[in-house]
Amino acid sequence: MAVICHYAILEGDSEIAEAWFNQAAEYWKQAIALTxxxxxxxxxxxxxxxxxxLE
Structure with a gap:
């Protein structure tokens, strides 16, 4: 995911990069909920x- 975000930023496509960062955030939230x-x-x-x- 980080590589896709990186290349999207380099290409100037901040909308795509933001969407991938938001998806990464969802995955991190799930991981944090587990541990x-x-x-x-x-x-x-x-x-x-x-x-x-954060609480």
Whole structure:
């Protein structure tokens, strides 16, 4: 997913990149729900990008 986002950004297609980042956020949310004490960097990214409100 990261490679697709990277190339979309390089090509100037921010709409496609944003859609892929949103999909990645959904996958991270699911992973965090399964193991809430893991994925500190992903939790931080979700918080910084305002894709996930942390309790």
């Amino acid at each position: 809430p004490d893991n994925y500190i960097e992903a939790r931080n990214w979700l918080k910084i990008t305002k894709r996930f409100e």
